[in-house]
Amino acid sequence: MPEKHFRVLKTSNGARAGELxxxxxxxxxxxxxxxxxxxxxxxxxxxxxxEIGFNMVLANTYHLYLRPGIDTVKSLGGLHKFxxxxxxxxxxxxxxxxFSLSPFCKITDEGxxxxxxxxxxxxxxxxxxxxxxxxxxxxxxxxxxxxxxxxGDSQEKVQEAMERTHRWAERCLKAHQNSxxxxxxxxxxxxxxxxxxxxxxxxxxxxxxxxxxxxxSVGEPKDITLEILGQTTMLxxxxxxxxxxxxxxxxxIIEGVVRGIDIFDCALPTRVARNGALFxxxxxxxxxxxxxxxxxxxxxxxxxxxxxxxxTTAYLSHLFRSEELLGLRLASIHxxxxxxxxxxxxxxxxxNGTFDSFRxxxxxxxxxxxxxxxxxxxxxxxxxxxxxx
Amino acid sequence: MPEKHFRVLKTSNGARAGELxxxxxxxxxxxxxxxxxxxxxxxxxxxxxxEIGFNMVLANTYHLYLRPGIDTVKSLGGLHKFxxxxxxxxxxxxxxxxFSLSPFCKITDEGxxxxxxxxxxxxxxxxxxxxxxxxxxxxxxxxxxxxxxxxGDSQEKVQEAMERTHRWAERCLKAHQNSxxxxxxxxxxxxxxxxxxxxxxxxxxxxxxxxxxxxxSVGEPKDITLEILGQTTMLxxxxxxxxxxxxxxxxxIIEGVVRGIDIFDCALPTRVARNGALFxxxxxxxxxxxxxxxxxxxxxxxxxxxxxxxxTTAYLSHLFRSEELLGLRLASIHxxxxxxxxxxxxxxxxxNGTFDSFRxxxxxxxxxxxxxxxxxxxxxxxxxxxxxx
Numbered sequence: 001m002p003e004k005h006f007r008v009l010k011t012s013n014g015a016r017a018g019e020l021x022x023x024x025x026x027x028x029x030x031x032x033x034x035x036x037x038x039x040x041x042x043x044x045x046x047x048x049x050x051e052i053g054f055n056m057v058l059a060n061t062y063h064l065y066l067r068p069g070i071d072t073v074k075s076l077g078g079l080h081k082f083x084x085x086x087x088x089x090x091x092x093x094x095x096x097x098x099f100s101l102s103p104f105c106k107i108t109d110e111g112x113x114x115x116x117x118x119x120x121x122x123x124x125x126x127x128x129x130x131x132x133x134x135x136x137x138x139x140x141x142x143x144x145x146x147x148x149x150x151x152g153d154s155q156e157k158v159q160e161a162m163e164r165t166h167r168w169a170e171r172c173l174k175a176h177q178n179s180x181x182x183x184x185x186x187x188x189x190x191x192x193x194x195x196x197x198x199x200x201x202x203x204x205x206x207x208x209x210x211x212x213x214x215x216x217s218v219g220e221p222k223d224i225t226l227e228i229l230g231q232t233t234m235l236x237x238x239x240x241x242x243x244x245x246x247x248x249x250x251x252x253i254i255e256g257v258v259r260g261i262d263i264f265d266c267a268l269p270t271r272v273a274r275n276g277a278l279f280x281x282x283x284x285x286x287x288x289x290x291x292x293x294x295x296x297x298x299x300x301x302x303x304x305x306x307x308x309x310x311x312t313t314a315y316l317s318h319l320f321r322s323e324e325l326l327g328l329r330l331a332s333i334h335x336x337x338x339x340x341x342x343x344x345x346x347x348x349x350x351x352n353g354t355f356d357s358f359r360x361x362x363x364x365x366x367x368x369x370x371x372x373x374x375x376x377x378x379x380x381x382x383x384x385x386x387x388x389x
Numbered sequence: 390m391p392e393k394h395f396r397v398l399k400t401s402n403g404a405r406a407g408e409l410x411x412x413x414x415x416x417x418x419x420x421x422x423x424x425x426x427x428x429x430x431x432x433x434x435x436x437x438x439x440e441i442g443f444n445m446v447l448a449n450t451y452h453l454y455l456r457p458g459i460d461t462v463k464s465l466g467g468l469h470k471f472x473x474x475x476x477x478x479x480x481x482x483x484x485x486x487x488f489s490l491s492p493f494c495k496i497t498d499e500g501x502x503x504x505x506x507x508x509x510x511x512x513x514x515x516x517x518x519x520x521x522x523x524x525x526x527x528x529x530x531x532x533x534x535x536x537x538x539x540x541g542d543s544q545e546k547v548q549e550a551m552e553r554t555h556r557w558a559e560r561c562l563k564a565h566q567n568s569x570x571x572x573x574x575x576x577x578x579x580x581x582x583x584x585x586x587x588x589x590x591x592x593x594x595x596x597x598x599x600x601x602x603x604x605x606s607v608g609e610p611k612d613i614t615l616e617i618l619g620q621t622t623m624l625x626x627x628x629x630x631x632x633x634x635x636x637x638x639x640x641x642i643i644e645g646v647v648r649g650i651d652i653f654d655c656a657l658p659t660r661v662a663r664n665g666a667l668f669x670x671x672x673x674x675x676x677x678x679x680x681x682x683x684x685x686x687x688x689x690x691x692x693x694x695x696x697x698x699x700x701t702t703a704y705l706s707h708l709f710r711s712e713e714l715l716g717l718r719l720a721s722i723h724x725x726x727x728x729x730x731x732x733x734x735x736x737x738x739x740x741n742g743t744f745d746s747f748r749x750x751x752x753x754x755x756x757x758x759x760x761x762x763x764x765x766x767x768x769x770x771x772x773x774x775x776x777x778x
Contacts, residue, residue, distance in 0.1 A: 039707065043714045045699070068682060068707045076685055076703055084699050293457060296465055310434070310473050314465055318428065318457045325432045325717060 005182050005209045006241040006262075010351050015257045017350040020241060022088040022140035023180045024080065025055060029241065030257050030346055032248060032339050033058040033090060033265040038067070039083040042270055043329040044336075046085045052305070052333060053340035056088030056140075058265040061133050062097035065123075066116050070133045078138035090141040090265070093130040093172075095186075096148050096214070096245075107147055109164060127171040135178045143212065144172040146186040151219035158190035166202050173206060184210035184243060191224050193231055200235035211236050212243040213261075217252070226255055233260035250279060250342055251368050254359050257346055269339050273331035276320045279338035283367035287331065292317040305337035306330075394571050394598045395630040395651075399740050404646045406739040409630060411477040411529035412569045413469065414444060418630065419646050419735055421637060421728050422447040422479060422654040427456070428472040431659055432718040433725075435474045441694070441722060442729030445477030445529075447654040450522050451486035454512075455505050459522045467527035479530040479654070482519040482561075484575075485537050485603070485634075496536055498553060516560040524567045532601065533561040535575040540608035547579035554603075555591050562595060573599035573632060580613050582620055589624035600625050601632040602650075606641070615644055622649035639668060639731055640757050643748050646735055658728050662720035665709045668727040672756035676720065681706040694726035695719075 006029075008018040020027040034041045034049060037060040041049055049057060059079055064070065076082050080089060095112070098105050102114035111126035127145045134142035145168050147161040165188045176183045185208040189195030203211065213232050216225050229244065236242055241262045247253065248266020256264060269279070276287040280300045285292070287299070298308035299316060307316065307330040319327030342362075349358035395418075397407040409416040423430045423438060426449040430438055438446060448468055453459065465471050469478060484501070487494050491503035500515030516534045523531035534557050536550040554577045565572045574597040578584030592600065602621050605614050618633065625631050630651045636642065637655020645653060658668070665676040669689045674681070676688070687697035688705060696705065696719040708716030738747035 038711045038713055039704075040711075040713045040715045043718070045695075045715065045718075063711075067711055068703070072683055072703065075683065076701060082701075082704055082707075084704070294461055294464065306434075312465060312471075314457070314461065315428075315471055315473070318471075322427045322452075322456055324427055324429050325714065326429045326434065328714060329432070329434075329718070 006239070008238065010353075012350045012353050012355040013258070014260050015346075015350045015355045016260060016262055017347050018241070018262060020056075020088070020263075022056070022182075024086060024088050024140055027056045027088045028347060029262040030253075030343060030350075031056055031263055032253065032343050033263070034270065034336055035060075035265055035267040036083065036085075037063045037267070039064060039073075039079060041332075041336075042274070043325075043332050046083065046087075048333065049085075049336075050087065052336045053344070054087070054336070056090065057085060058090050058092060059083070059137070059139065060094065060097060061091050061130065061137065062094035062101065064091075064137060065094060065125075065133055066118055070136050074136040078136075080138060088141075089139040090263075091134050091137050091139040091143065092245075093134065093143040093145045094125055095130070095143075095145045098125060099148055107161075107164070109167065112145075112147075127168040128175040131172050131175040131183070135176075135181065138178075139181065141182045141184060141210065142176075144169045144183065144185050144208075146188060146214055148215050148218070149188065149190045151191070153190060155190075155192050155195070158188075158192060159195055162188040162190075162195055162199050166199070169203060169206060169208075173208070182209040184208055184212050184241075186212040186214040186245070187232055187236070188215045189228075189232075190215055191220055191228055193228065196228060196232045197235060200232060204235070204237055208240070210241040210243060210263075212245050212263075214245050216244070217247055226259070229256065229261075230259045236260075248339065249368075250339065251363060251366055253339070253342065254346070254362055257350075258355070258359055269335040270332045273335040274328045276327075276331065278316075278331055279335050281362075281365050287313070287316050287320050287327075289317075293321070299334060300338075303334065303337065304341075305334045307334040307337075395628070397627065399742075401739045401742050401744040402647070403649050404735075404739045404744045405649060405651055406736050407630070407651060409445075409477070409652075411445070411571075413475060413477050413529055416445045416477045417736060418651040419642075419732060419739075420445055420652055421642065421732050422652070423659065423725055424449075424654055424656040425472065425474075426452045426656070428453060428462075428468060430721075430725075431663065432714075432721050435472065435476075437722065438474075438725075439476065441725045442733070443476070443725070445479065446474060447479050447481060448472070448526070448528065449483065449486060450480050450519065450526065451483035451490065453480075453526060454483060454514075454522055455507055459525050463525040467525075469527060477530075478528040479652075480523045480526050480528040480532065481634075482523065482532040482534045483514055484519070484532075484534045487514060488537055496550075496553070498556065501534075501536075516557040517564040520561050520564040520572070524565075524570065527567075528570065530571045530573060530599065531565075533558045533572065533574050533597075535577060535603055537604050537607070538577065538579045540580070542579060544579075544581050544584070547577070547581060548584055551577040551579075551584055551588050555588070558592055558595060558597075562597070571598040573597055573601050573630075575601040575603040575634070576621055576625070577604045578617075578621075579604055580609050580617055582617065585617060585621045586624060589621060593624070593626055597629070599630040599632060599652075601634050601652075603634050605633070606636050615648070618645065618650075619648040625649075637728065638757075639728065640752060640755055642728070642731065643735070643751060646739075647744070647748055658724040659721045662724040663717045665716075665720065667705075667720055668724050670751075670754050676702070676705050676709050676716075678706075682710070688723060689727075692723065692726065693730075694723045696723040696726075 104115040130145035146165040149158040185203040189199040243263035295313035349355040493504040519534035538547040574592040578588040632652035684702035738744040
């Protein structure tokens with residue numbers, strides 16, 4: 001791994017502004033990574049992603065292992081070259097997808113036996129293979145194989161999964177050979193503070209260059225998420241980056257940052273965009289509503305994204321009502337630019353020592369439930385576990 | 390209409406290089422117009438279209454009348470502003486769509502009664518309304534309402550439709566008020582040379598600024614298409630532009646140009662792109678074929694499109710096999726760039742007096758059926774009438 005993988009430049013009442021050094025450039029934190037599970041951030045080119053303001057993306061070992069295959073990507077020069085992305089990149093180990101996407105999954109200490117969600121074929125993933133695959137893909141940050149508990153699992157069951165996660169983390173560390181890549185551990189322990197403490201203690205003892213917090217936002221009430229999150233980050237070393245997996249709603253990012261998180265990823269901004277839910281400072285709006293079909297101004301007149309600079313709300317409404325593919329792309333650009341601007345604002349506020357008031361103002365204005373519940377109820381987008389695609 | 394709407398700069402054995410002057414800039418001919426029926430060329434932004442090399446597009450009165458509605462587009466400043474397109478634009482009158490897309494259509498001399506293919510609602514379109522709607526949309530070139538015969542109709546039936554088309558053309562001319570827009574007539578007459586002759590004679594007598602040839606490529610054998618096409622263009626005035634509606638396969642464009650056509654439109658290049666059929670100088674390839682999944686070079690190493698400059702065949706193959714939306718966009722860019730380059734090559738060849746040899750070489754290399762028949766048989770794309778979306 002490169003020298004000084006991470007450093008904190010400024011803290012503001014728990015929130016941190018820093019920088020992550022990768023073999024593909026410097027990444028300012030707090031950072032949000034758009035999700036490109038299948039080596040593409042849906043509807044967007046690498047140039048679009050850069051223009052929107054991101055220089056680190058996430059891709060998924062599980063998806064790429066199944067299709068086009070690790071060997072194929074490797075023979076084509078690795079994942080950066082394959083998807084024509086020259087910025088920072090993190091790959092998830094596939095552990096979460098094995099549990100959440102596979103129609104069948106059996107965990108033993110040796111590894112996870114699962115079936116492909118594409119063709120039903122049987123596969124076996126071990127900690128060693130997860131590292132080997134991620135080394136072949138070549139991302140800048142790679143993740144240990146972990147076992148993620150479900151909300152509602154007994155403390156005993158969660159503890160068992162946590163302890164296996166610890167043993168797997170050690171095996172990943174031992175298997176890891178590529179010093180250009182930073183291997184992060186994943187703290188588990190569900191909603192049980194004493195397990196989170198044990199997990200953090202155990203894993204920080206192994207001296208990983210970064211720590212992720214897994215097993216949150218998997219269906220538990222939000223106050224519990226935030227409590228466990230706050231408790232867990234306090235247990236992690238201050239000089240290492242902290243990554244909250246699968247969280248990316250604007251209000252959740254803010255709550256993560258104030259609890260000391262540096263790295264986020266989530267498919268939510270692009271997925272809800274494709275369902276017509278667009279971020280504004282006052283909350284999400286549903287562009288499919290008839291009320292928007294004649295509005296002769298951008299979605300958000302203050303937004304500087306390509307979509308808002310070029311098209312009216314009425315045009316976007318027309319594209320969605322006509323099921324035109326361009327609508328999905330324009331909405332994705334808008335939502336990602338909203339998150340990109342949010343991350344910039346958050347970082348500046350931390351650097352200026354004004355993060356607390358920024359957070360207060362943002363959350364007062366941003367209506368989490370605005371036009372959202374109705375869409376959610378329609379089942380237009382998935383919740384909980386599947387937030388981490 | 391602007392002064393000197395059209396002039397021929399050079400002819401080469403029937404093929405013509407010229408220029409079309411519109412209120413939104415000069416358009417070099419022969420020109421191909423990408424199809425944006427619903428005020429969007431599927432998956433692409435106006436910036437993409439320009440970058441690919443097009444400065445005139447087609448939109449559809451039928452689609453826009455039904456959704457979002459003519460009044461809505463007008464109240465938003467017209468179609469150019471609505472879709473953020475500042476180049477040349479032609480709108481089709483809706484006549485063809487009323488016959489081909491509507492689940493019900495009854496023609497009388499007064500006009501066409503039809504049902505919406507979206508919600509089944511009943512509507513009535515007259516020549517006067519077709520012009521009024523197109524004036525409200527504000528394209529640079531607008532089309533008369535015509536009645537298009539089907540291949541297989543009796544000569545009597547085709548003649549009846551042709552004569553109605555003539556009466557409607559006169560009514561459109563009378564209703565047309567906006568001098569910024571050029572109203573083109575449409576020659577009908579099916580596959581009957583004597584009817585084509587009558588139609589051309591009648592309509593040229595009315596002195597329209599441009600003439601379209603309708604009712605071809607609607608299912609008849611290709612040798613008949615070409616014979617009727619060649620005969621019909623010979624009957625049209627040399628100083629007026631000639632527009633072959635709904636034709637856009639590379640080999641068909643070449644055969645149109647050599648018969649004196651100046652303007653083409655077709656959804657085919659983008660529609661087949663979305664099905665994974667990509668143009669190369671040797672014919673179409675089907676990117677979904679397993680053979681392409683590890684090819685570490687662009688679709689066409691000599692192609693200068695964004696897709697070929699940026700991504701490998703293997704990556705595009707992966708996107709299609711993974712059903713990723715970016716694949717549809719990258720394939721559309723490639724196919725449209727192919728057509729854009731083809732039009733440039735055609736024009737240069739005409740200007741240099743080498744069009745005959747260019748045509749011969751192109752058609753010798755371009756295998757019309759290469760990997761195409763198999764796809765066609767699968768019903769992956771529509772043929773005949775529906776070429777003109």
